[in-house]
Amino acid sequence: MAELGALLAELGGLVGLAQVGALLIGLVLGIIVGVLPGLGPLLGVTLAIPFTFHMDPVSSIALLIGFYQGGSYGGAVTATVLGIPGTPIAAATLLDAHPMALAGRSSEAVTLATLASWIGGLIGGTVLLFTAPALAKIAVRFGPAETFALAALGLTAIASLSQGSTLKGLLSGLFGLMCATIGTDPFTGIARFNFDRTEFSGGLTFVALLVGLFAISEVLMQIERTMRGWQASERIGVAFSMFRTLVSRFFGYLRASLVGVGIGIIPAVGGVTSAFLAYKLARDFSKEPERFGKGAPEGVIASEAANSATTGGALIPMLALGIPGDPIVAVMMGGLLIHGVTPGPMLFFTNLEVLNGIFATFLIGAMLLLPLGLALLPLFVRVLRVPLDYMLAGVLLLAIFGTFAVQRQTLDLWIMWLFGVVGYAMRKAGFPLAPLVIGFVLGPIVEVNLRRAATLASSDLAGYFLGRPIALGILVLVALALAFPLLRALWQRRA
Amino acid sequence: MxxxxxxxxxxxxxxxxxxxxxxxxxxxxxxxxxxxxxxxxxxxxASERVGxxxxxxxxxxxxxxxxxxxxxxxxxxxxxxxxxAQAAALPAAEAEGRGGGRLRAALSFAVLLLYTVLLEPLGFLLATPLAVGVLLRITGGRGAVHAAIAAVAFTVAIFVFFRYGVNIVLPEGLLRGISP
Amino acid sequence: MNRTIARFGFAACAFLAAVGFGPAQAEFPEKPVTIVVPWQAGSSPDVAMRTLASLASDDLGQPIVVQNIVGGSGSVGTLAVKNAAADGYTLLNNWVAPHVVARLFNPEIGYNDGDFAPLFGLIALPFTLAVRADHPATDVASFVEWANAQDRPVNVGICAALSVPRMVMEEFLRTSGVENYKPVPFNGCMPDNVKALLDGSLDATTGVLIAEKIFGDAIKTLAVLTDDRVSFADHIPTAKEQGVDIGWGKTAQGWAGIVAPAGTSDAALEKLRAVLGKHVQTAAFLNKMTAQFIPIEYSGPDEFRALWTRSAELLEPAVQRLLKEKKN
CATH class of the missing domain: 1.10.287 (Helix Hairpins)
Structure with missing residues (x-):
């Protein structure tokens, strides 16, 4: 325990005022995008990314972590007050938080959700702190063959394990990989798909692609839907009596947090699944399962602790292996790459101070969530009164000038609009967007490592992989991830 | 339950x-x-010797x-x-947004594309209030005066944020030399 | 709500009237100056420019903003500055790779020496030959002996396919008599190639000195591939001392400086040279650079321009050889 204290003190020393400031801004704005229906942590980090160009690496990741943590929590407020999830990950929270609000216990529900997010974040952060370095120590021995296999695993997992059609997921991932091949070949330096314009030799600008795909397509969808306002007039305060649940329902908090962090480590599964899984577990373990769905505090605790802990788990494979498991983490990885910080086992050699800064800001952010969430609650509820068209105009302007400011090229804006249309069309046609962005981020890693393996193998690539048991083992997992949806379908048919 | x-x-x-x-x-x-x-x-x-x-x-x-x-x-x-196929009904995702919504989205998008074309020649301070004003009229059905005032407010806020917050000079266009 | 907006609107109009349409000032600079770095944020060049920007902004009277325009091995950022308005508000951190090498490989790249006005030369980055700590070789001679005793091509990391370090390394290997080697490209001299040393996929790599600092005992640097030892790493002998001299002098280093688009007014150039040139020679700047293992070699505008010409003459044959090899 004393050791942990010393470690925390050391981590704290790495973080200055600028970093904590960035973290606070991220948390507050993150909670606000989480609260606003239709926006969420993904949109938050997307809009924040351009501004990280003007910060140091730790501040920029602190800002993104703030958005991630705040955005994952903010949805719970909306779920309670309005009965619609502010973000998809609050969907399980809704099941009991809204009935509580209807029974006049909204302050209690929101306080519980804040407490649960707080505990979940702290447990997630602690597991992150201890697991990531251990995993990286193993991964530092991985050569190009293993790294290629890992990247392929991350990509097929997101395509096939996430909900929806595997075929469309794979196509989306392939499209992302192909977008990443535009520009100068990272291996030999020759021009590819440059359409005879030098501007393309740097490849598609990550920010333009990202903002177009997520922010612009979302705005278009929102404009298309019927415009409606929200009414939230209820006064909400802090119910301090709920702090007692920290003791009386300790195991409920702990169980859900561990489920959350465990699910978070697995690529592609994410906060929605972990929240529903923890919710189901809480109900199965409960002596009065019939109370669930009618305002059971345990339900709120389970869902919020789990989805909050998932954020910590999801960072583990990104930091230790360089493989992002969900789109938010992929965006954060892009944010690190912008600063020349390449996530993966080498981070532990080359950028130890950045890495420790990430751990420290994550834990500090998790701690700050409780006082911040409770103190600013009235502000967050009031955010729901901002007219929708103002909100959309604000998002658009930030998207446009955030993207423009990065390189001051109008071309980037055209790329952004193009991907806005692409994202809109993909949403309409039932294609998941997450594999595209993960494919784009992983693209250079997949290509460079595959081709480097081919260079080292000379002529016998298959033989080279066969001689490397770890790479081979990971490729078997890739095959399983591809076969999983088929097996699932067969199993469901039999059942 | x-x-x-x-x-x-x-x-x-x-x-x-x-x-x-x-x-x-x-x-x-x-x-x-x-x-x-x-x-x-x-x-x-070029790939022959490496790759x-x-x-x-x-x-x-x-x-x-x-x-x-x-x-x-x-x-x-x-x-x-x-x-x-058995279901004759259009799935929800495709039925959504038929009619007015789709037109509104297309119009807004056209405004944004036009804005991108005009941004460099006109400059941020002239092009932005025009675009935002029109957008607010389309998406929120705001009155002309209301939209105009809000558009100017948005423009100034974004301008101040970029120019003095992150030191980015936005396109000056026609105002080159006289804009702050 | 509406009233607030109306009030804000009026304030905005007043603001525009007061600030926006006031009389134009005359003294350079009257708005932020941008230095374009053609490499990623966080890279050594970026660190150097950001350090300079933070030190010199106050003196210049306007913020100096560093902007990373990456791609095309640095040529995208270089081209962007060539095409920028020659008003002194857009500067370039020019590097030998895009400035000279990329142009030799592709004469139609769209810029040449005449498109830029030098402020000064600033950085000279030496390259090294590095192996893993447990490698049997201890110096250049034993490395050459070891390499020639292998019955397979030796895997040697080159920083990038079309780069100065690659040409320096290949020239070094040829001069020292290593025949059977396979160049393996990376995206830069750090850190992926060092990781490849550690995981065993490379036998040796072209490196930079900062790898010494970061990886410490995990790797061994056998030689610096320049004429003189480097002040902050003077325990590492040069290849020349060990009997392998490729004779390229300063051109065997990755050099960089700061330039403005040609046509920038002399007044602006003088002001920038005076202010920035002063700050790159202060102890505050030099200490920070030494801590980052970035070797600073200041040279005036004329000397710097002469280095461009010399590099182009020396590298031309190496580039032609590579181009010819590819055609075969």
Whole structure:
């Protein structure tokens, strides 16, 4: 325990005022995008990314972590007050938080959700702190063959394990990989798909692609839907009596947090699944399962602790292996790459101070969530009164000038609009967007490592992989991830 | 007791009809085929001494080929869906936004494209209030005066944020030399 | 709500009237100056420019903003500055790779020496030959002996396919008599190539000195591939001392400086040279650079321009050889 204290003190020393400031801004704005229906942590980090160009690496990741943590929590407020999830990950929270609000216990529900997010974040952060370095120590021995296999695993997992059609997921991932091949070949330096314009030799600008795909397509969808306002007039305060649940329902908090962090480590599964899984577990373990769905505090605790802990788990494979498991983490990885910080086992050699800064800001952010969430609650509820068209105009302007400011090229804006249309069309046609962005981020890693393996193998690539048991083992997992949806379908048919 | 039913989960696939899937498969195959052909225009001689078995064109060619194959599979599935289709009703995702909504989105998008064209020549301070004002009228149905005032406020806020917050000079356009 | 907006609107109009349409000032600079770095944020060049920007902004009277325009091995950023308005508000951190090498490989790249006005030369980055700590070789001679005793091509990391370090390394290997080697490209001299040393996929790599600092005992640097030892790493002998002299002098280093688009007014150039040139020679700047293992070699505008010409003459044959090899 004393050791942990010393470690925390050391981590704290790495973080200055600028970093904590960035973290606070991220948390507050993150909670606000989480609260606003239709926006969420993904949109938050997307809009924040351009501004990280003007910060140091730790501040920029602190800002993104703030958005991630705040955005994952903010949805719970909306779920309670309005009965619609502010973000998809609050969907399980809704099941009991809204009935509580209807029974006049909204302050209690929101306080519980804040407490649960707080505990979940702290447990997630602690597991992150201890697991990531251990995993990286193993991964530092991985050569190009293993790294290629890992990247392929991350990509097929997101395509096939996430909900929806595997075929469309794979196509989306392939499209992302192909977008990443535009520009100068990272291996030999020759021009590819440059359409005879030098501007393309740097490849598609990550920010333009990202903002177009997520922010612009979302705005278009929102404009298309019927415009409606929200009414939230209820006064909400802090119910301090709920702090007692920290003791009386300790195991409920702990169980859900561990489920959350465990699910978070697995690529592609994410906060929605972990929240529903923890919710189901809480109900199965409960002596009065019939109370669930009618305002059971345990339900709120389970869902919020789990989805909050998932954020910590999801960072583990990104930091230790360089493989992002969900789109938010992929965006954060892009944010690190912008600063020349390449996530993966080498981070532990080359950028130890950045890495420790990430751990420290994550834990500090998790701690700050409780006082911040409770103190600013009235502000967050009031955010729901901002007219929708103002909100959309604000998002658009930030998207446009955030993207423009990065390189001051109008071309980037055209790329952004193009991907806005692409994202809109993909949403309409039932294609998941997450594999595209993960494919784009992983693209250079997949290509460079595959081709480097081919260079080292000379002529016998298959033989080279066969001689490397770890790479081979990971490729078997890739095959399983591809076969999983088929097996699932067969199993469901039999059942 | 309310079961957290699968159908209520927000991350599930939007159900799409066979027409959409077929169109998507055609687009995928077309894109894959086009990129496959494009890879032959690279001057890959540079790859000979470095790059081994897979050269600078080989990798994108591999991806493009896979895209065509998966596109074919999607087409097959779309046709299968059509053969077994029972629901005559349009799936929710496609019914949504028919009519006014779609027009509104298209109009807004047109305004944004026009704005991008005008941004450099007119400059940020002139182009932005115009675009935002029109957008607020389209999306929020605001009155002219209200939209104009809000548009100026948005413009100034964004300008101040970028110019004095992050030291970025936004396009000056016509105001070059006299804008702050 | 509406009233607030109305009030804000009026304030905005007043603000525009007061600030926006006031009389134009005359003294350079009257708005932020941007230095374009053609490499990623966080890279050594970026660190150097950001350090300079933070030190010199106050003196210049306007903020100096560093902007990373990456791609095309640095040529995208270089081209962007060539095309920028020659008003002194857009500067370039020019590097030998895009400035000279990329142009030799592709004469139609769209810029040449005449498109830029030098402020000064600033950085000279030496390259090294590095192996893993447990490698049997201890110096250049034993490395050459070891390499020639292998019955397979030796895997040697080169920083990038078309780069100065690659040409320096290949020239070094040829001069020292290593025949059977396979160049393996990376995206830069750090850190992926060092990781490849550690995981065993490379036998040796072209490196930079900062790898010494970061990886410490995990790797061994056998030689610096320049004429003189480097002040902050003077325990590492040069290849020349060990009997392998490729004779390229300063051109065997990755050099960089700061330039403005040609046509920038002399007044602006003088002001920038005076202010920035002063700050790159202060102890505050030099200490920070030494801590980052970035070797600073200041040279005036004329000397710097002469280095461009010399590099182009020396590298031309190496580039032609590579181009010819590719055609075969």
């Amino acid at each position: 309310r079961e957290p039913a699968a159908g209520a989960r927000p991350d599930r696939e939007r159900e799409t009809g066979w027409r959409t899937d077929l169109a998507a498969s055609l687009v995928s195959m077309g894109l894959g085929a086009w990129l496959f052909r494009e890879t032959f225009s690279f001057s890959v001689t 081994g078995g897979i050269d600078a064109a080989g990798y994108p060619r591999l991806l493009a080929g896979l895209t065509v194959l998966l596109g074919l599979a999607l087409a097959a599935r779309a046709l299968w869906k059509w053969r077994t």
